[in-house]
Each structure stands twice: as C-alpha cells, then as structure tokens.
Amino acid sequence: MEAATAATAAMVWFRKGLRVHDNPALDAARRGAGRLYPVFVLDPLYLRPDPAAASPGSARAGVARVRFLLESLGDLDARLRRLGSRLLLLRARDDDVADAVCAALKDWNIDKLCFESDTEPYALARDKKVTDFAMASGIEVFAPVSHTLFVPAEIINKNGGRPPLTYQSFIAIAGEPPEPVLEEYSELPPVGDTGEYELLLVPTVEELGYGDISQEEIPPFRGGETEALRRMKESLQDKEWVAKFEKPKGDPSAFLKPATTVLSPYLKFGCLSSRYFYHCIQDVYRSVRKYTKPPVSLTGQLLWRDFFYTVSFGTPNFDQMKGNKICKQIPWSENEELFVAWRDGRTGYPWIDAIMIQLRKWGWMHHLARHSVACFLTRGDLFIHWEKGRDVFDRLLIDSDWAINNGNWLWLSCSSFFYQYHRIYSPVTFGKKYDPNGNYIRHFIPVLKDMPREYIYEPWTAPLSIQKKAKCIIGKDYPKPVVDHETASKECRKRMGEAYASSRLDSNPSKVKPSNLSRRKMSHGDQDASNSSVAKLLKTSRSE
DNA sequence: TCCGGAGTTGAGTAT
C-alpha cells in the first residue's frame, strides 16, 4: 500500500449517513487525503415518478420521502461547501448505482474508498459489487458500521452465533454503545478534478416531474442534518419531558405537536447519528434525578432500533413469512378489494382511514397509529398478509427502514416477537380515548369535518338527517365500513388460534428422532442465507 | 420435562 501523500485521492460515498457530524467514513476519507471526492449517486428507480403507482411518488418511494431525501442532499451539500468541499451528485448508469461508483473510482484514480456499512440485503449486494471492483483495482476500502449503535455481527457473535430474539436478552448482551466522533472540522481537503463528469445540482421534486402535487399538503418535516440537529436540540431542551418519556403513553392522534421527537426519518437517512443522539440523551439523564429506562425510555427506542437491525441481519428471509424461521406460518387470506380499501384509506373506519391518509400525505404517523392500522389489516380485522402492509409502509414512510419496518410488521401481525393475538386494537375506541372530539380525523378526512362528535368514529350510525346536515352521506361521500369489527375480529381470533395450534403441531410432532435437527417443516426448501457472512455465523451456532 | 414469570403500547369496568 502506498503511503498517504498530498496526491492521495479519497472518495467518501454517501448513501445513508447524510451528515458531517459523527461520520467515521468521512473522517477516515479526509485524513491524509490531498483530494476528497464526496459522492452521492442519484437512483432513477428511487426518484423517477411512477404514474402506475397507487399514490404520488416513484416505484420505491412516496413523494414525501423523495422530497425528504432531496432536502437532505441539499443540506449535506451546503454543509460540505462551508468546509470548502461540495457534494458530487452523479447519475446512476443504466439504473445501476454501483456501476456509476465503479466508473468514478477508475476515472478519478481514487486510492481510498470510504463508505458507511449497510446491513440491508439489497445494500450488501450493491456494496459487494463496488468492493470487489475496488479490491481488484488496488483501491483501499474502509466501510465502518456507524448507522447503528452497535455492530450487528458482533452482537450475534457474542450471543453464540445467533441473534438475541428478545429485547431483554439483547440489552443484556449489548452493553454500552461506542462514543460518537465528536471532533468538528473547520475545513476538508479540496475536491479533485472530475474531468468530463457532469455534476448535477440537487433537483427539486417539481423538476423531477412531481409538479402536479403542488396543491397537496406538504409534510411538516424538512430533511437534512441541520434540521435534524435543530430538532434534536429542541426535543432535548425539555429535560423533564426527556426524563419522563414513556413510549406506550404517547398520544397517536397528536399531529400539530407530535408526541414523539419525530427524529426517525433523520435516523433513517443518517442526517442524525444514533450514537450522537444516544450520547446527548445521556447528557440530559445526568442532569436530572430520575428518568425512565428501556424499553419505554428515549434511549430504549434507539435500542429497539438496534435490536431489529441485529435480528434482521442474523435471520435469513427476515422480510418474508416463507423460509423465515422466526415467523409463524399463518394462512393469510387474499382479498385485493379489502387491501386496496385499507391502502387508500377507504375502510369506512375514520380512525383507520385518517391514519392511512396521514401516511400518504406526510409519510409519518405516530407509532401507535401504525399499530392500529397494522393490526386492522392483519390479525385484527382483514386477515391480510403482513407483507402487503409492509410494502405500503416501505414505500410511503419517510422513516421507512428495512429492518425496523419488517420487524414491526412481524410483531404486530403476531408472527414473531409478540404473540398475544387476543389483544386487538379497536378501530373505534382506541383512537377515541385520546381524541374524543375526533380532531385528528377532521383534519385528515375533511369530508367528515362537520360530523358531530358522537358519530365521528362511527359515522354510519348517524341518522340520515345528521349525515345530511354534516354534508356527508355515508355510502356516498364517505364509505360504509368494509367489515363489521365485532364479527371480523372474532373470526380473526379463531383463525389465529388455528394457525398457532397447527404450528405447535409442526414444531413438536410427538418426538420423531432426537437427532433430527429440523425444527419445523418448510414447504419451501431450506433457508439459504441471503448473505454468506450470516450463513457462516449461523453455522457456528451450537447444536443441542 | 414441567412450571412460573415476563413480556414497551388491549378492552372493559371499577374506584
């Protein structure tokens, strides 16, 4: 390896981790570099409007998240420019991000490539392509884990090769997270020559072709590191609130002033470092006498995030039911009509529909609101596959995160982690206890805004004269309920009971052979690990 | 192998 000289060219490739603070990849790239190339590759699949999609946005992301990403990139560029650098925006080659990075590595004679490690399956495949190319070209590669508090592979190793499957066992094994990089820079090495490359400016959503949505309600969350740090400081200023924070006690109907920090989108894109956030919360804790603890506390939420990252990293086929060892096999029903009603906020249950409309417009809703609609779609009312709901959330949430989204759908559908399927959220009474007047519903479903308080959660029970007076005829201006909650939830409980009984039969078939290692019969072959490092880790797991 | 306790976030009712 050549010694670092003034001529050394380093590239920091941004994907998540769209920040300057606590960024080990950027920190490593700048050290000893004569030229620094901060790169982000625009992916048309992520950004290009898809007219065939169910709601405004691209094939991969709703327009709220597209906007959030663009704002984050603009802010990153501005912050880099303040340090004498800039963001080099490239276009993917034939819709392939990895190819664009490889080409730039070669054309700019890069000596060292740094990027934040990403444990999601699609990212692992993309990054392997780039890493293989770099290695073959003699380019040094540095890919630190800095998206999560801990290194998922290390936790799995410490746990004997298998991911801890309960929060408490995760906590017991994790310990304290590493300290963030707290050093602040006054300048970065100059950007090197980019030759013939066309460097793009950060486009606006309008420039990308989303012009027709300008009349829409714009989500109240701006992307970017600057906004992330401002928002975090604002939340942490209220020390009493931080010290008393208990996640399950939050109000899911609060939308003017949400009951949580709404820092999840910033953590998702890495505008905010989870380690820095953790560190700052600890500072607040040190200044108060008493404070809540995991799992309900603020730090507890960051640990939940790491929990799901770790389990997802160590569980083959984590994002599906089939071939997923930790997922209950449940015969979900197919019903496109009911699914579409749920997706589009037309179930006839105002509480459910308001949440789905907030999702489509804002790309964010409170955690308990997500619980409500996820339960309704799956084990509570419609008995539709959690993977269908997962896909909707995955596209529309501005904070959608592969590990956490899948983990929570597994949880809510009682497919894994949580099994008390008799506990069903009521689409009527759950929201009502927080917001008896239905202000949340009135905001997101304007057609119901004049429905009297006593009918707002069940407008189909309002006498026709009242419906007329409220200018909202049920069945015409707003749909009738697609199912009756009483009968539907009863049926769901029954079917869950049957699925559980059948899975007990599968896992304990009245002792076959003690040497038989297979715990559960799989109709779809074996669980070939989607990434080999996990497969190796799993092989070391002890047998009993 | 069996038993008891724990598990971030249910609903309904009583105090």
Added chain:
DNA sequence: CATACTCAACTCCGG
C-alpha cells in the same frame, strides 16, 4: 381523570 383490576390468554425463557 389517572390507576388498578379482570378478562382470557399467547409464547418464550430460565430454573
């Protein structure tokens, strides 16, 4: 109005 209890009940884990 916040808290506590009941209801009916799941799996997982550790002893």
